[in-house]
Amino acid sequence: MEDLRKILSEDYTLQEQSEYDTYSEIEKSQYQATYTTLTNGSDNFSAPIDNIDNNPEVNLGVRTLDSSIDIFNDIKLLIKEEVKKRVAEHCCSHLSHDSAEGSTPSSPSSNTSFISNPPSPSVTFGSFDIDAILQLFPSGNFVINEFQQLNRIGDSSRAILLECITNWLLKNNQSVTRKEFQYIATKIHDRFNEDPNIYFIPPKKGSKENPSGRLYCRYYNLKRRHRKIGFCAFNNEPGCSSSSIYVNPVLDEEEVEFLNDDISVDVKWLQIHKEPWEEVKFKWQQTHKARQLDIKKQNFPDILNIWPLLKHSAGVTLINIDFEILFPGKQSLLIEKWDSFKSAILPVFNEKIKDKNCHDLLCQLNKKNFLRDPEDILIINLLHAILPPTTRQAAVSSEKKKKFLKPTIKDSQQSLVVEVGEVNDFNPTIDRIATKVRQQGQNLQPLIIQCRYDNTYLVYFNEIKYKFQNFLPALDTCFKIFFALNLKYPIQCKSVWLFIQKFFFQIETSERVSPDVIILIESLKK
Template sequence: MSSRGHLVLFRHGCAASYIIPILMYKRICTWRKLCEFLIIQNFIFRNCANQMGEQIDFLMPHFDQESDVLFVETPEEILVYSPNKEVEALREIICGRMQFDERVLQRVLDCGLDAESMCLLNDADLADIFPKTEIGLRIKFRERLSHWRQNEAPTLSPLSSNRSEMTSFEDFKNSEIAQNNLEEILNASPKGKNIINYHKENFFLLDSHREALIGIIVNYFTEKNECMAMKDIANFSEQIITLFPSENMRYYCNRREGKNPTGKLYDKATNVRRKHNKKREHILLDDTDLSSRKDSAPCTSDQNAVADKLWLAHNMEPWSEVVKKWNATIEIRQQDIFNRKVNIFTDWPLLKNSLGYTLIAIDFIAKYKDSANNLINEWPDFRRLIIPYMRDKIKDNASNNMLLMIDENVDSDSTDCIITLLMHSILKPPLISTGNTPNSKRFKWKPSICDAQNVTVLHCEYINDYQRRYDELKSKAMEKCTTLQPLILVIGEELKSLESYYIVFDGVLYKVPTFVRALAILFKLFHVFNLKYPIEAKFLYDFMEKYFFKFDCSVNSNLLLLINYLENAKKCLTKSAKCLSALLVILVDIIQNY
């Protein structure tokens, strides 16, 4: 008998099934020493006898190493123990995937949950499982549960839940593309055969196998000079799950109601299709007049706007009039930025003014009105939630030393600067491939946490040190075939005692009152002038896009895990604030009545 079943009693050729206490089954599966069996045998096997309604004289149990089954012989029968399959599945999730101990597993079992229930748990359920005295454990469980659901939990096929949005597999199975068999495609290449053989031997795939699998599928279409349509992506995602049952369909294609799909196969196929479309557009552009390119840019014939632009080029006060005319010329300014024909500082010299950053904010509001102030408004709650997360997640010594600077004696601006720098310790920069070296090869390098921090915030003890340090950063960027993008300059003897804050943009310095204001303007600057993020710090800006400004963009799993933690923690914080507010109202009422 397999060791993964129920406790089975064999007696005179008959069999009956009994389930014993979960805690005891765990001990039996774990303990191998005979003396340990003797300690617990009376409790367990007498319990089984009581369930049968009779007394049994047990002999000494023994463990069969080959079959991995515990046998207990009696004068009339043999007891064979093996654990419950549902419990084993839940153990794999709680103790394996989520890395909790047996105490948490027992708590979940006591509440009558199983593997399917784990997919349906909500915040109210977690509050019942973990009381207020264990709120830390509840937060950890919620975070790991969210990560498990996102990456590993079984999911219904997107085709079955979104039939109104896309054609199901049955609807297009007779088409030529749908007839492509994944297993045949994989068997046609050595890499594909290796993937299949590895899964047969180990029952799972590594990340390297998944990347190779996606590459084989996309290359199959590329070689045929075709691009994968959405139905092809969904079809092959389903075939992957059928061929490799241990895989999660969300990893390859995750359909989301009202939003763009995500998933590695979807992203890869979409990128290839975009490159294909760009090549086709380039060919078409070669056969058309240059003016056709201007048709897609925002344009205006408003003579008043042109006159206002001319006024702005020669006047810088009164500032109220500057703001009025700046708002009136947003459209032609966007046209100048789109065409990139001129130096933006030449045509719009007011950007060099010390208050030029306020004009950048105006242009950002015109493009993203609903989210313009999100970062400044939400930063206080973010600061409160991210510091405990950093203390738990950050491991490297340099970052931990920086984290220790945050205490009650450090002002909020210095704290905000340190938090921004430490975000790179959580969202570590990826491997980067840029430019061409003299040998005509791509230059590849792995930025450090310090590299990402340096292109985000430049710290100088005195303002006179700025130009030298800035030139050093530009030289390093040129060596790595990159461009030094706008960044924040902070001045102070130490990070925990900062005095002033600037934005450095193409040699222009904007002095701003607070660090968070500087960070908000820096982000807006990239979007107003269509600039690329510094590649070393890309994950930080992706986080700001998704979490603060609510842009609809794809993010990696680490970033998504952080956002899920912050959103769940924010909900708990909001509920606590409401409870406290209600309590205060009650207390005030009691005092007044008293």
């Protein structure tokens, strides 16, 4: 029990500082008092949490705990989740009491066990009732009340909704099938007008990938932790796959027309000639299908050796030709939509960004302080804060041991835009990034270099450099390269690229889209 006490008194509030800062002074007092009661009040973690509003002044101590034992870390995570849930239940019960006139939310002072143990309205999916499940939890009323007032639910309500449903499923020892996850996602859509793909995304027909979505991942992650520490005897279930696939739906071989003698001659001509440029562009269009088939079969470095014209200083024109053939009419959508997007995204940034470093960038954006960074770069860098990386990466430690790391927001930012201050720093910067990527078992993908020494931008890939005077054309070209050359998005910033793909260019592919991207696109439509 003493070990559990140490875990629970670790710096939980500082870890949740970004959420805590959004509370009013009254809610902060309730939060701190609840935290003190949970950590200092009793060794019994199922103790009631009543009579806690009279202690608003609490000194939140910081203790560190160094343990490499996996099971110990899993217990720590479970306890922190329980603390967060119980604090939220207490605070939200006050909010729901104030906002729902005449309603009486469940009392926060009721005995709350370490893992929620509410009575079940039904264990069968035939009568799955979201409202009944939410009303079993004090915080559930907050979700219902918010939807009644705003006709939508926000991030806090989504988190509460997921917590209530997963706790109810685990409490009833429900082994949930994919069809049942789909059913629950549909019920959420019917009740709260939410996109079902936020909660469950089934795999494509014939695919060996696992499903995804917030509900699916939350359920199996929590279930796995319970099983690992012996909490419940669940059967093994598939987790969330982090596998990625090629973004570009390239042509199948049977779709390529018979290459007549003229096309074959043009292909050979393009591989050895660089001019006249008008003839290059004409033959590049004529050979599009043949080149796409060839690109599908080659590794990335081989593509550039076979088609050396891409190394030409005007290679951007060839990338644009291929993109226009692949997606007719979508060539200029990023540039055309950018100004309206800038106006719409600022309120979203102000509402959702909590990361300290990104908050400093947000202050520059709000104050229109663009002395160091142009406005467009600030916006792209801030996108990483609301579309953070979600996939863990395999890496090799200095002891040659394999480990899994979750990329940070900074990792995500630097996998899309890298700053170089001096011309002599260019090659060392690229080498450092390439080395780090190789250690993670990946190849360096196209990215943008912000050259401060001459105020230009380079789209860089495999030692090829396309130079631009402004950031937005560089971003536009970098995006198109992924499709023209059939490349994967970098794992670190995949969500940001997928947002650009779906929001600006409205391109649909088989690439799995995270719920964060779906939520952001929906919020910008309103």
